[in-house]
Amino acid sequence: MLRQFQGLKHISAINNTINQLVRVPIAFASTDKAAAGYLKFKSQYQTHLKAFREKMQSLERESSKKVEKAPIRPYSHPYQNEHNPINFSPVKTAELFFDFVGPEQV
Numbered sequence: 001m002l003r004q005f006q007g008l009k010h011i012s013a014i015n016n017t018i019n020q021l022v023r024v025p026i027a028f029a030s031t032d033k034a035a036a037g038y039l040k041f042k043s044q045y046q047t048h049l050k051a052f053r054e055k056m057q058s059l060e061r062e063s064s065k066k067v068e069k070a071p072i073r074p075y076s077h078p079y080q081n082e083h084n085p086i087n088f089s090p091v092k093t094a095e096l097f098f099d100f101v102g103p104e105q106v
Helices: 001-022 031-063 090-099
Strands: none
Touching: none
8 A cells, every 4th residue: 555655656757847847948949940940931921822823723713714505406316216216215115115016905
């Protein structure tokens, strides 16, 4: 039981040390270096942002052009008609079958 309390003292000492380290601000670089890094980042960001805006404006100019319709009709097969389609569907097959069989006999 005594060992458990000694272990708890050790853990609480570690927690106190961590809390003290967290409260103290750690400065790895001086403010001059941080300001220089920020200015470098800001200048690069501005150049990338400008390039992005120019690219988006060029895309908008390209997409704003009106698409002209084709002056001719699309291709249609010479044997394609409403009664005898080239590609049959089950509905058309049933329709032709009932045309062949005729009306229901009463």
